[in-house]
Amino acid sequence: MIAIEAVFISLIFLFGIIGMSRGWVRELIATAGIIVGLFIINSLAITPPGAPPETKIFILTYIVAQLTRRPFNDRITQLVVQLSVFGIVTFFSYYGPTAMRTVGPVKGLFQRARVGCQEALLGFLVGLINGYLIAGTIWYYLHLTDYPLPPGVWNKDLMSATAKQLIKYLPENFLTGLTLYGIMAILLLFIFVAVT
Numbered sequence: 001m002i003a004i005e006a007v008f009i010s011l012i013f014l015f016g017i018i019g020m021s022r023g024w025v026r027e028l029i030a031t032a033g034i035i036v037g038l039f040i041i042n043s044l045a046i047t048p049p050g051a052p053p054e055t056k057i058f059i060l061t062y063i064v065a066q067l068t069r070r071p072f073n074d075r076i077t078q079l080v081v082q083l084s085v086f087g088i089v090t091f092f093s094y095y096g097p098t099a100m101r102t103v104g105p106v107k108g109l110f111q112r113a114r115v116g117c118q119e120a121l122l123g124f125l126v127g128l129i130n131g132y133l134i135a136g137t138i139w140y141y142l143h144l145t146d147y148p149l150p151p152g153v154w155n156k157d158l159m160s161a162t163a164k165q166l167i168k169y170l171p172e173n174f175l176t177g178l179t180l181y182g183i184m185a186i187l188l189l190f191i192f193v194a195v196t
Contacts, residue, residue: 004154005163008139012131019127020120027126032187033093034133037086038171039180048072058082075145082141090134133171140172 019027045056057072061081065072147154167173175183 003160003163004139005160005166008135008166011135012128015131015134016124016128019130020124022123022127023119024122024126027123027130028187028190030090030093031126031130031133032184034090034130034137035175035180035184035187036093037089038133038137038175039184040089041082041085042172042176042180058085060085075148079141079145079148083138086137086141136170137172139167140170143167143170144172 022030041058044059046059046062047053047055048057048062051072055073057078058081061078062072064081065074065077068077070077142149142154143156146156
């Protein structure tokens with residue numbers, strides 16, 4: 001069994017490398033899309049009829065559970081629906097419009113290399129953030145639903161101390177409410193300034 005924290009860190013670095021090749025503006029647009037995906041899942045939560053008031057689930061999970069005649073708190077339904085919505089929004093934020101600001105005419109090979117290095121470094125850093133948001137959200141939903149995976153893949157009881165510590169720092173643990181709204185507003189403003 002491979003450690004979940006190793007997969008988490010590997011995915012973060014993979015997205016960093018992807019960000020290096022795409023550039024920071026494209027990665028920042030993807031970040032905004034990822035934050036929108038989190039926003040959709042967090043803000044469209046309802047309390048199902050007959051459930052305690054503190055029980056909140058994503059509305060689409062409730063609809064799918066009703067259509068498939070499964071209980072609304074079915075772990076597999078919750079995991080599949082939330083990751084599907086998050087995955088679709090994330091896919092289109094990466095695939096969507098590639099608004100790349102031109103760097104402008106630069107003279108000389110050194111200046112071009114310097115601009116390319118800065119672009120790659122910023123793209124790598126924003127890609128790391130995107131990797132953290134994507135891998136962290138997937139891990140959070142797996143953890144929230146008690147890892148409904150085949151036996152021997154991952155289990156709450158068999159996790160290392162490092163993995164248990166990292167769970168506290170997953171995006172969904174602090175990107176809620178006003179924090180999520182604030183980050184989304186700042187990102188959209190920054191993208192508007194960067195692209196125009």
